[in-house]
Amino acid sequence: MKTDYKNWVPxxxxxxxxxxxxxxxxxxxxxxxxxxxxxxxxxxxxxSILGGAxxxxxxxxxxxxxxxxxxxxxxxxxxxxxxxxxxxxxxxxPEGGVGLDVGCGSGALTIACAKRNPRARMMGIDxxxxxxxxFSKELCExxxxxxxxxxxxxxxxxxxxxxxxDETFDAVTSNYVYHNISGVSKQELLIETLRVxxxxxxxxxxxxxxKGRYGDMKAFKEKLMAKGYEEVRLIPTDxxxxxxxxxxxxxxxxxxxxLVGRK
Numbered sequence: 001m002k003t004d005y006k007n008w009v010p011x012x013x014x015x016x017x018x019x020x021x022x023x024x025x026x027x028x029x030x031x032x033x034x035x036x037x038x039x040x041x042x043x044x045x046x047x048s049i050l051g052g053a054x055x056x057x058x059x060x061x062x063x064x065x066x067x068x069x070x071x072x073x074x075x076x077x078x079x080x081x082x083x084x085x086x087x088x089x090x091x092x093x094p095e096g097g098v099g100l101d102v103g104c105g106s107g108a109l110t111i112a113c114a115k116r117n118p119r120a121r122m123m124g125i126d127x128x129x130x131x132x133x134x135f136s137k138e139l140c141e142x143x144x145x146x147x148x149x150x151x152x153x154x155x156x157x158x159x160x161x162x163x164x165x166d167e168t169f170d171a172v173t174s175n176y177v178y179h180n181i182s183g184v185s186k187q188e189l190l191i192e193t194l195r196v197x198x199x200x201x202x203x204x205x206x207x208x209x210x211k212g213r214y215g216d217m218k219a220f221k222e223k224l225m226a227k228g229y230e231e232v233r234l235i236p237t238d239x240x241x242x243x244x245x246x247x248x249x250x251x252x253x254x255x256x257x258x259l260v261g262r263k
Contacts, residue, residue, distance in 0.1 A: 001146040005108045006134050008080060008176070009068040017061035024054040067251055079251075080108070083206065083242050087175050088112035090204035090260045093120035097170030100125070102159050102193055103177030105132065107140030107152070113173060114144070114152045120170070125157025131180075160184050160192065167198040172205070179208045186214045190259065197263050200230070206237065210255030217257070224261075231261040 028050040035043040071080045091113045093099045097120045101110040104124025114122040128136050140154040157163065159174075159181060178189045190205065197203055209217050217234055224232045235241065235258040238248035248254045 003146045005106045014064045021057040093117040095119040099171035100169040102174040107143045164196045205259045209257040
């Protein structure tokens, strides 16, 4: 049995964009033929709209193919694997303790943390929505089994309202999840995750923490320190730690940052 951590860029999106480019391109060619005798304004309007749509779809298809290759666990770059293992490196769980991975997807980060902390347990939760239909609890469990692990568990959950009591876990982690959640403050999501962390527990939360999404994270850091947190650090990961500035811009990951520390 082999692991299958999927790809952060769904194959369905790539196929859809490529097919869309073909359909729109064919439509543009047909429009050029059918409007050759039409008035200039009509001809320009019709062909400009279809031409622009075709170009946009083609650019989207090209980007998705590039991103898929960069993120692939089986590709040359293996950026996803580097990010997962790099984030897991900050998760320390005492013997007999339990860690929580919020938004576990295919189980990659949960499993990486479980492998790093073999005398502890890791729980991964996710809502496994239609946006990533290929991710599921069953996939997580298969991947964990393929890795030979017995210290993982997976269940459904909601990052906006974790169904756990305060200070339940010895560590909490998450990777590229909260920026996808709309209708709630990202800092509120962080507070909700940290709520279930025990005093003295470690946290490592990785996301696109740009000011437009997250607000003033330096002020947030100071807020946590004022509450008595032992350690709080903001570590940029788009400046060479996980990826270069150029690569982060190409992949739409500018502002990627790790929030790590101890409560």
